[in-house]
Amino acid sequence: MLDEQRMQVLLHEDPPGGVPESLVDLDRVFADGRRRRRRRHLLVTGGAGALALAVVAGLGVALPSTPAPTVRPAVPPARVTVAGFDPLLYLRIAPGWLPDGARTVMGPQMTAASQSVSYSVGDGDTPQSTDVTITMYAPGFTPFFLGPKTENQLDFSTSPTEPVGSAPARSYTIETHYKPGEPHTRPVLNGIVWQYEPGAYAVVGGQAPGTVEQNQTIWRRIAQQVRFDGSTPVPVDVTVAHVPPSLALISANRETRPNVTTMLVFNDESYLSGEGRSDGVSVAVVPTFLLTDNGGATAKDGRPLTPPEVRQVDGHQVYVLVTGDRLLVAMAYDGTHNVIVSAQGRAGGSVPISVEDAIAMLTSVRLIPDRADWTTDPIRD
Amino acid sequence: MADAIDEEFGQFVRSRLPGLRRAAHLLCGDWTRGDDVVQRTLTDVYVKWKRIRQVDNLDAYVRAVLVHRVIDEQRRGWARVRLVDRVPDVGGDDVRLDNVPAEVDVRAALAELSPRQRAVLVLRFFYDMSVEQTADALRCSPGTVKSQTSVALAAMRRRLTPSLTELGRN
Numbered sequence: 300m301l302d303e304q305r306m307q308v309l310l311h312e313d314p315p316g317g318v319p320e321s322l323v324d325l326d327r328v329f330a331d332g333r334r335r336r337r338r339r340h341l342l343v344t345g346g347a348g349a350l351a352l353a354v355v356a357g358l359g360v361a362l363p364s365t366p367a368p369t370v371r372p373a374v375p376p377a378r379v380t381v382a383g384f385d386p387l388l389y390l391r392i393a394p395g396w397l398p399d400g401a402r403t404v405m406g407p408q409m410t411a412a413s414q415s416v417s418y419s420v421g422d423g424d425t426p427q428s429t430d431v432t433i434t435m436y437a438p439g440f441t442p443f444f445l446g447p448k449t450e451n452q453l454d455f456s457t458s459p460t461e462p463v464g465s466a467p468a469r470s471y472t473i474e475t476h477y478k479p480g481e482p483h484t485r486p487v488l489n490g491i492v493w494q495y496e497p498g499a500y501a502v503v504g505g506q507a508p509g510t511v512e513q514n515q516t517i518w519r520r521i522a523q524q525v526r527f528d529g530s531t532p533v534p535v536d537v538t539v540a541h542v543p544p545s546l547a548l549i550s551a552n553r554e555t556r557p558n559v560t561t562m563l564v565f566n567d568e569s570y571l572s573g574e575g576r577s578d579g580v581s582v583a584v585v586p587t588f589l590l591t592d593n594g595g596a597t598a599k600d601g602r603p604l605t606p607p608e609v610r611q612v613d614g615h616q617v618y619v620l621v622t623g624d625r626l627l628v629a630m631a632y633d634g635t636h637n638v639i640v641s642a643q644g645r646a647g648g649s650v651p652i653s654v655e656d657a658i659a660m661l662t663s664v665r666l667i668p669d670r671a672d673w674t675t676d677p678i679r680d
Numbered sequence: 681m682a683d684a685i686d687e688e689f690g691q692f693v694r695s696r697l698p699g700l701r702r703a704a705h706l707l708c709g710d711w712t713r714g715d716d717v718v719q720r721t722l723t724d725v726y727v728k729w730k731r732i733r734q735v736d737n738l739d740a741y742v743r744a745v746l747v748h749r750v751i752d753e754q755r756r757g758w759a760r761v762r763l764v765d766r767v768p769d770v771g772g773d774d775v776r777l778d779n780v781p782a783e784v785d786v787r788a789a790l791a792e793l794s795p796r797q798r799a800v801l802v803l804r805f806f807y808d809m810s811v812e813q814t815a816d817a818l819r820c821s822p823g824t825v826k827s828q829t830s831v832a833l834a835a836m837r838r839r840l841t842p843s844l845t846e847l848g849r850n
Contacts, residue, residue, distance in 0.1 A: 303805065306833065309786045309840075310706060310806040321701060322715035323722065325693055329686065332726035 334405070388551055388675040390531040392416050392433050395524030398517060401431070407533050410550040410564075412440045417505075429517070431505040435527050438499040442492055444471050445500070460491060460515070463522045468493035470515055471504065491518045495527050534673035537561045539582055540663035540680045543656045546580055548678060563677060566651075578624075580642045580652055582660060584632070610658070617658055626650040628657045638664045689729050693722055696739070700746060706802050707750040709791045721746045743807055744817035747799040789839040797832035800825055 390407050392414060401418040408415045413436045421428030436442065444455040454474035462468050473488040489511045490504015503518045503525065535553045542548070542565060550564035566579035607618040607627075618629045624644035632638045640661045644650045652660075663680075667673055700721070704714030724745050725732070735741055790798050796818065803814045804825075811829075815822045 303833070306801065306805045306836065307808070310802065312786070314702075314705065314787065315785070318698075318701070319711050321697060322712065323693075323697060323701070323719050325690060325722075328693070328719065328722045328726050331723045332729075335723070335727050 388533050388535070388677075389529075390414060390416065390533050391527050391529045392435050393526040393529035393531075394418075394433060394521065395526060396520055397431070398429055401429070404430070406553055408552055409533055411547075412437050412549075429505070429507040431503065431507070431518070431521065433521065433525055434502040435495070436500045436502075438496070440500070442500055442502055444473060445469075445492065457492070461519070463491065463493040463519065466493040466495065468522075470511075472511060489514055489518075491515060491522050493522065501525070501527065532675050534675050535561055535563070535677050536667045536670070536673045537563065537582070537584055538665045538667070538674060538677045538679055539563060539660060540665070540678075541656070541659040542678055543652055543660075546652070549579075551677060553673075578643045578645045578648070578651065580640065580657075580660075582664060583639045583641065584664070584666060585637050585639060612658055612662055615662065617661065619654060619658070621650070621654065624648060624650060626652070626654060626657055628654070628661045630661060632664070632666060636666060685730060685733075688733065689726055692733075692738075696742065700742070703743070703746060703802055703806055704750070706787065706790060706806060707747065707795070707798055709787055717746065717749050721749050724749070740809070740813060740817060743803060743809075747803060747817060751795045751799060786836075786840065789836050792839065793832050793835055797828050797835070800828040801832050801836070804829060 388409060390409070392407070394416075397418055398420050400420045402420075404417050404419040408417075413434055415432050415434040417430065417432040419428060419430045434442070444457060448455070455471060457469040457471040460468050460470040468491055470491050471489060488504065488506055490502055492500055492502045492504075495501040501522070503522045505518075507514045507517055533551075533553075535551050537553075546565035548563060549566050550562070553561040561584045563582045564579055565581070607620040607629075610617045610619055612630075615630050618627075620627045626642040627639065629637060629639040638661055640657045642650050642652050642657060697718070700718050701711070701714060704717045704721075705711055708714040708717055721742065725742055732738065732741060790801065793801070799818060800814060803809045803817055804811070809817065811822045811825045815825045818825065
């Protein structure tokens, strides 16, 4: 008879075949963990710039879910078109002063509504480190903490502060997010926001040693010297030849570290000013190590999940999965990269593109292996 | 300071890794996937290490992260497919040792349970956690833990009792 005591014995018995050597890599834990901490800072401080911080976990490409800008522009930016790439692929932020030892911690986060660049002094997310993000919003877009707080948004507060140059400015603090049951600490993210031109906001903020007041001295010095007339190309290593006419390129990002993701995000113009939108279409290139074998997965209730359909397209195996308001197609591009097109409809809505369009997008993706050939014109043959 | 905190985390990992791997193996059914889940779990924990290292029951927190990692990833299911550009070769079955009756493979029996039922059994009978602690880790009620335990044990009993009886005779 199998009782609880017998169950304990069985679970503690050595497994047949013994225990194999561990594949757990502590160095990678450190590296991945530090990168995630920095991403989290950028996600909080970068406003719409965080659009491109979607997490790619295996085939489960999460579409962007971000603090959306709070103000709809009177005239949608003309650059929100498939053919327009500025400011998506040209970095306009040009810092004039940064703390000693500051280095870029990840590639600029570029969207049609804003762009952000992050720097760190020290090891990141430690009491001794300074992490700062500079964000530039397109005219008409507003940082979320200047608007009313909405459900699921981080707690924040702002107060008037000395102008930056002649521009009115406010300081802000953001309550960082913790899950229930975790210890809670004081808000550490703070910064300064001002208008670099009428109706166009800029933000400098993050965390640094010392008090919020001491932090503000650093942010102010950065803010006073940053310029927004740069034109540094930020090319990507992917092109997509097929894009349905209803979609515009709204975000293009490639991190600077090896073995990380390139992601292009598409949607219609309304996306950029939508509140809490998580719909859209993304094209992602991911390293193959993110994907592992199917382990006989089951749903919460124990039923087997629907396996992806496999189609043969131009000699390639294309994996297709449609679940409710989501569509995902994927294929192996080469021995080291997979390409994934993921689409999600608006809440209660349908998938924004057809399976055929998704497959056409997928098979039209080309990677550019040579860095010298990377492009600021990714929607092309 | 950062180095000291990292060293502290490294020591924590080294002391807990064997147990976490065993638990993940029971939860996932194979070592490779188990190690993958442990890797992700430890990364989750490291991201928050500064804040959580002082909590009263750190081990319980890490176990909860582990089981939720397993449940979440198995719920996604289709996200765990290796993409190939050709039809893959069919792999061979796992090699079983001759002196271990296949019928008493507790891992095979566990694999037939739902992820949450597996998690309940591992937390309660591998980690010796109480009903209340298990409920806290799984963010459900103690009653749910009790019912899941009962159902899971019944399923395991059906699967294993004949062979256990056979072993007893031998």
